[in-house]
Amino acid sequence: MRYLTFALTKGRLASxxxxxxxxxxxxxxxxxxxxxxxxIFTNEELGLRFFLAKGPDVPTYVEYGAADIGVVGKDTIIEEGRKVHEVLDLGFGKCRMCVCGHEETAEKLQHHELIRVATKYPNIAKDYFYNKKHQTVEIIKLNGSIELAPIVGLSEVIVDIVETGSTLKENGLVVLEEVCPLSARMIVNPVSMRMENDRIKELITNLRNLLREE
Structure with missing residues (x-):
């Protein structure tokens, strides 16, 4: 029996x-x-291997078959755009991807003005503004505290993950629009899905039943 390999996102999602x-x-x-x-951690008895990776790397490991199964946030799946099967919403790590800024900026979103958008998620932001809102924007990729951008005048709005909204509130910012709901998802390599169909399907079924019970 070959190992079934899991790539888990370091931190809360893994635990x-x-x-x-x-x-x-x-x-x-x-x-x-x-x-x-x-x-790499192994359960010999069940033929399973686990390793921890940074969120954005998990879909890469799964796409290339270095892992059969991955668990990662929906934001990362959309942003990375890898060729993987998303098979299950695990229901934890719930939050939202939102457009945020000062309250008075709402008008600029309504009137489709050319604005600057700061974000860690350029692909999600681009898709939202270009394909859903049909608004031309300039996207600025940042890696650190995104909330800083509208405060110092780098951008009019930000596209970021919102859990409670308390950081926004503390900095005088509000949610202006919701892009999409997010949570932890299970992804599978397409080849593994065919080769290990029975084992993977059984795991998905058992997890699905567990989620129903909770």
Whole structure:
């Protein structure tokens, strides 16, 4: 039996995923050792391997078949645009991708004015403004605190993930428009889906049943 390999997003998504899998009897004790320097963790009995990766890398590992299955945020799936099958909404890590800015900027969105948009997610922003709103914008990619951009005048609005909105509020910004809802999703490599169909399908079915019960 070949290994079925999981790429999990480091941090909260990985620990939530492992909690879910544990409820199905899929455990990986090696991963609980906080001092371990191992990069790949194995459950020999079940023929499973796990490794942790940064969010944007997870769809890459899955597309190229280095991982059969990945768990990653919907934002990353859209932004990276990799050739993977999205098979399940795991229901945790819920938040929204939103257009935010000062309240008075709302008008510029209504009138389709040429504005600057700062974001960590240029592809999502581009798709939203160009294809859904048909508004021409200048997109500026940033890596750090996006909220800073409208405050210092770099951009009129930002496109960013909003969980509670408290950071926005503290900085005098509001949600102006919602782009899409987000949560953790399970993705599968298309070839693995064919080759390991039974094992993967069984896992998806069990997870789906678990989600129904919760």
């Amino acid at each position: 939530k995923t492992l909690d879910m899998l544990e409820k199905l009897g899929i455990t990986c004790d090696e991963m609980k050792d906080k001092n371990s320097r191992k990069l």
